[in-house]
Amino acid sequence: MSTPARHGPRRIVCLVEEPTEVLYALGEQERIVGISGFTVRPPRARREKPKVSAFTSAKIDAILALKPDFAIGFSDIQADIAAELVRRGVEVWIANHRSVGEILDYVRRLGALVGCAAKAEAYAGELQRGIDRIAGQAALLPRRPRVYFEEWDEPRISGIRWVAELVRIAGGxxxxxxxxxxxxxxxxxxxxxxxxxxxxxxxxxxxWCGKKFQPARVAARPGWQNVPAVRDGELHEIKSPIILQPGPAALTDGLRALHTHIARWARTTPDS
Structure with missing residues (x-):
């Protein structure tokens, strides 16, 4: 019995983590020949695949040595890497998904690209059901907190779109x-x-985008002593790999982490 033909690119370099996580989830990890050095999900990817890029830089010669037929990156921040790879003959897809809905669509598009649209649709449906479960639980909370999400401390940078959406889904x-x-x-x-x-x-x-969050430093900021979050000790770290990358991690572990803190606050903090 003949083996079904494989469709789509067969030697993919993932310049960011989210395509790696998606391709592993779809059982298409054999197509991956290189990954970002910031990849932590799934853990086995770090053991199995060579690390050839950061977020704003890449080892172009090392990538070319892998003979990729496709590279996947994210956003304008990787435009220079993409341009250099295109000049060197590599086909590149730079995705620019910024919302929860767009992350789900990204899963579907990537799956279709590698010839497993049905598996990708099923996986996106699984992710959506997880989101819906959290949203349903959040809808039962007695009240909603005001939430400040800080991506960086100096200067202060507030949360990107998918993070704000996940905060709302989680109940804040x-x-x-x-x-x-x-x-x-x-x-x-x-x-x-x-x-x-x-x-x-x-x-x-x-x-703080890979730097350890320090609640004591936040609490000591001038003028913050009467901020409710400081007064009540509600200063919490959400690890950047599970929230600041627009992939499955944000929709699963990231959303659950947000909801855990928000639900506890809603049920235990007395009305002011």
């Missing part, structure tokens, strides 16, 4: 919804702390 309300709509980090920089203090977050989530 992001205090900077107007900034969450901005795709670039530089557009989400807060000039000073005055507006954060004025909007009085009940919970502060920190995910």
């Amino acid at each position: 309300d992001d205090i900077f919804p107007e900034l969450a709509a901005e795709p670039l980090a530089k557009q989400r920089i807060l000039a000073d702390d005055d507006e954060i203090i004025r909007r009085a977050p009940d919970i502060v989530f920190g995910s």
